[in-house]
Amino acid sequence: MTNITRIDSGPRMSQAVIVNGIAHLAGQVGAEGGTVTEQTQAILDQIDVLLAKAGTDKTKLITAQIWCANMATDFADMNAVWDAWVAPGCAPARWTGEAVLATPGFKVEIIVTAAL
Structure with a gap:
């Protein structure tokens, strides 16, 4: 039997689900109306909190999926915040669209998975 742990569950979704030693986080977004830099930093702060609740951290990231509303205007600013946040030598497999x-x-919006 597979043990599943749900973190910060609501009627529609959980913010994280742990199964088979992997923490799967829901897509995280920042406050509406902020800059790309502000939103990205808020998202990464939320991810740090959720990873801690799951018993892991950003050094154990496996994958990251990043969605930008406008790649032409937002990609570089998002990457600047992301690059400063990712632990050296621990970059996950990542795709951005x-x-x-x-x-x-x-x-x-950023979605990550991490090993426990």
Whole structure:
């Protein structure tokens, strides 16, 4: 039987789910209307908190999926914050794309997985 742990669960989703030694985080967004830099930093701060609740940290990241509302204008600013945050030597496999996000004020959404 597989043991599943859900963190910060609500009626629609959990902010993180742990199964088979992997923490799967839900997509994280920052406050609407902030700059790409502000939103990205807020997202990474939220990810740090959720990883800690799961019993892991950013040194154990496996994958990162990043969605930018506008790659042409947002990619470089998002990357500047991301690059400063990722632990040296611990960069995850990552993919980045452009997407229409849930709310027009969201500029970035980040989803990660991490080993425990």
